[in-house]
Amino acid sequence: MSELRFSLADVAGVRLAVSPVNETVMSMWALASPVRYAVHLPWIDRARVTLGRPEVAARVRPLTHLVGRGRWLPDFLTPAARPNVEMAEQLEQIAATPPSVVVQDLLATTPSRPLNPFGQALLTDPRGLLPQLVDAVRVWYDEAIAPDWPRMRVLLDADVAYRAAQLAENGAGRFFEQLHPSLHWHGDRVISDDTFERDFDLRGRGLALNPTVFTQRNVLWNLLEDSLPAGAYPVRAVGTLWEATAPPAGDPLARVIGPGRAALLHLLDTATTTTDLARRTGMSAGNVSQHLAALHAAGLVSRSRQGRHVRYRNTDAAGVLLRASGVPTPAR
Known part of the structure; x- marks a missing residue:
């Protein structure tokens, strides 16, 4: 000790x-x-x-x-x-x-x-x-x-x-x-x-x-x-370091809003930056930014600034969509 x-x-x-x-x-x-x-x-x-x-x-x-x-x-x-x-x-x-x-x-x-x-x-x-x-x-x-x-x-x-x-x-x-x-x-x-x-x-x-x-x-x-x-x-979340995340196979939400945007919603139960989302999904940062802009405009993600970082997180509306698609979401 x-x-x-x-x-x-x-x-x-x-x-x-x-x-x-x-x-x-x-x-x-x-x-x-x-x-x-x-x-x-x-x-x-x-x-x-x-x-x-x-x-x-x-x-x-x-x-x-x-x-x-x-x-x-x-x-x-x-x-x-x-x-x-x-x-x-x-x-x-x-x-x-x-x-x-x-x-x-x-x-x-x-x-x-x-x-x-x-x-x-x-x-x-x-x-x-x-x-x-x-x-x-x-x-x-x-x-x-x-x-x-x-x-x-x-x-x-x-x-x-x-x-x-x-x-x-x-x-x-x-x-x-x-x-x-x-x-x-x-x-x-x-x-x-x-x-x-x-x-x-x-x-x-x-x-x-x-x-x-x-x-x-x-x-x-x-x-x-x-x-x-x-x-x-x-470090926290070290298990995510080497993974490239995609929406679950057969995810009905991906068929509605597209696999890229669905993949982001599956990751945004906690506030996350564009760079981290790009790393975890394998998408380019520019592609992630475009998807986030569309999701934000639709009221599915919120954004907040912490220092020099902007972090995104699912809104309650996104949680409703995820639950309706049969995907469990963590309790807030």
């Missing part, structure tokens, strides 16, 4: 952001344990082909050796992300890690498993070998993550928007308890039901929270004394 102690400044300093380097590094867990990460099998199948190319395998080897099944991550590999951070910035941050921190973080992983040969070599010569590790992360991102990054980014951004609304509406205590079942707010601290024994004072630095695609169980903490504390938590 871990405890994170908050001051008033820490509560005010809670922030949410997407970390491309987290997805790149943690994706290695899915590659090593496909059964455990079965939801990602479409990506795993493609990633295995990519890693099977000799020129990729050779350059990515430092990362595959350092991140594997049952291995703890050295904290310097998953730095806290600030809003709108780009992959290049995070790689520069990793490259600038002081050698003493690299050594400290590597040694902290040894209770899970002994370091492999690359880990041992990095421990001995962090300044000389860290560039090889940074290059491995960069290559793996370019080859395996970047092609699917727009799809992942939509899901991660949607989670950030949802959690930010929860934080604004419910306050920090309720926010943390809704973030993950393993978290509980008690007085001035968050208690995390995990296998670690940490009692960590945030000391006014706040806390960066990053949703992640490739984390399934507990919140993973990155708690360093000399940098921004961070936590990586499982």
